[in-house]
Structures are given as structure tokens and as C-alpha cells.
Amino acid sequence: MTTGVRRRLGVEERRQQLIGVALELFSQRSPDEVSIDEIASAAGISRPLVYHYFPGKLSLYEAALKRASEDLAARFVEPQEGPLGARLLRVMRRFFDFVDDHGPGFSALMRGGPAVPADGVRSRDAVSRTNALVDAVRQAAYVQILAHLQVQNPPARLELVIRSWISLVESTALIWLDGRRIPRRELEAQLVRDFAALTAVSAAYDDEMGALLRRMLGDEPADGPFGDLVARLVTLAS
Numbered sequence: 001m002t003t004g005v006r007r008r009l010g011v012e013e014r015r016q017q018l019i020g021v022a023l024e025l026f027s028q029r030s031p032d033e034v035s036i037d038e039i040a041s042a043a044g045i046s047r048p049l050v051y052h053y054f055p056g057k058l059s060l061y062e063a064a065l066k067r068a069s070e071d072l073a074a075r076f077v078e079p080q081e082g083p084l085g086a087r088l089l090r091v092m093r094r095f096f097d098f099v100d101d102h103g104p105g106f107s108a109l110m111r112g113g114p115a116v117p118a119d120g121v122r123s124r125d126a127v128s129r130t131n132a133l134v135d136a137v138r139q140a141a142y143v144q145i146l147a148h149l150q151v152q153n154p155p156a157r158l159e160l161v162i163r164s165w166i167s168l169v170e171s172t173a174l175i176w177l178d179g180r181r182i183p184r185r186e187l188e189a190q191l192v193r194d195f196a197a198l199t200a201v202s203a204a205y206d207d208e209m210g211a212l213l214r215r216m217l218g219d220e221p222a223d224g225p226f227g228d229l230v231a232r233l234v235t236l237a238s
Contacts, residue, residue, distance in 0.1 A: 026108065034057075089189060091144075
């Protein structure tokens with residue numbers, strides 16, 4: 001019979017383990033409610049050892065936030081194949097997987113992080129770093145949507161549409177977390193249709209956006225999210 005020997009983790013391995021443990025706890029409760037003692041216990045180490053790798057709870061929170069933001073940004077990456085509506089629907093499903101799994105952490109991320117960390121009042125620098133992570137997720141999403149539209153130099157109205165839609169996705173997710181009163185799948189499909197609707201409103205008054213909308217809808221199947229929206233709007237107008 002052999003006895004298992006617990007391998008001692010290297011510095012970076014231990015840091016990554018703590019980040020993972022913290023992210024898991026922050027996903028279950030607001031970061032304000034999670035203590036260093038809980039993180040240490042979940043990681044199987046002592047409280048002083050946590051401080052050996054991170055100066056305090058805020059620095060550990062920011063490291064977990066960075067990993068979460070990178071994960072969230074990656075959810076917008078999608079192969080540029082097939083109808084755009086189906087692609088955006090897959091993106092929304094991955095996005096809401098994250099929201100569903102990391103509710104409190106997602107709320108904290110979008111609202112600028114924990115209000116008062118256990119190791120003191122947040123500094124302006126800490127707020128700026130959190131905001132920079134959120135902005136990086138938004139920019140990654142923006143770049144991915146442009147890639148799907150095959151647009152390199154977006155006109156001002158298209159940028160407005162995309163950035164407005166990204167803000168709508170964020171705010172919708174936050175509202176959904178407060179009670180989850182609308183089924184997830186319905187909400188994901190609605191947000192995809194919202195993108196088409198925002199584009200259509202702009203296209204109605206701008207020739208360049210009109211050409212983009214026609215290209216967007218050109219290969220959309222009738223039973224896809226865009227095709228379904230068009231059919232319903234035609235029915236309402238008749």
C-alpha cells in the first residue's frame with residue numbers, strides 16, 4: 001500500500017490555484033461577503049500564506065476579475081461561418097452560461113467591483129483597473145461583432161449600433177439575474193433580434209447602413225432569429 005504525497009505547488013501554481021478558488025467563491029456570493037479566511041480554507045492553506053501570494057483581498061479579487069474578464073471576452077469568439085443570426089445566438093448562449101454560473105461575480109464586475117474590500121477602502125487606481133477590465137471585455141466584443149460583419153472601418157452609425165447593443169446585453173443580463181423572470185433561451189434569442197432591430201432602425205435613415213442590413217439578411221434562413229423577426233414584423237404591418 002502506498003501513501004499519496006501531497007505535491008508542493010510552485011509560486012505561480014499556487015497563485016493560479018488561489019485565483020481559481022477566489023473566483024469560484026465570488027461566483028457564489030458577492031466579493032464583499034467572501035473573507036480571506038474562507039479563501040484560505042477552500043484552498044487548504046493558512047490565512048498568512050494567502051497574504052504571502054497576494055497583499056490583500058483586493059489584489060486577489062482583481063486577479064480573479066482579470067481571469068473572469070478574459071473568459072467573458074472569449075465567449076464572443078465564434079467561427080465566421082453560417083448565418084449571422086445563428087452565430088450571434090451561439091455567442092449569447094455562451095455569454096449567459098457565464099452569467100448563470102458567475103452571477104454575483106458578474107454583477108460585481110459590471111458594477112465596478114466590490115464596494116468596500118476587507119483590507120480597506122478602494123482607491124481610485126483600483127476602480128480604474130476594474131473599469132479597464134470591463135472596457136476590455138466591451139472592446140473585445142465590439143471587435144468580434146465587426147469581424148462577423150466583415151467591416152474594417154465602421155461608419156459612426158454602425159459603431160453606435162454595436163456599442164449600444166453590447167450595453168443592452170450587459171444591462172439585460174443584470175436585470176435577468178434579479179429574479180430570472182424570463183426564460184434564458186427566450187432572452188438570448190430576443191437579444192439577437194434586438195441587434196437586427198437596432199441595425200434596421202439605423203438602416204431606415206442611412207443608405208450605408210441599409211446596404212449592410214441587406215447583406216446581413218441575405219443568407220438568413222426563414223426559421224433563424226433574424227428571419228423570424230422579419231416575418232413577424234411583416235405580419236404586424238399588414
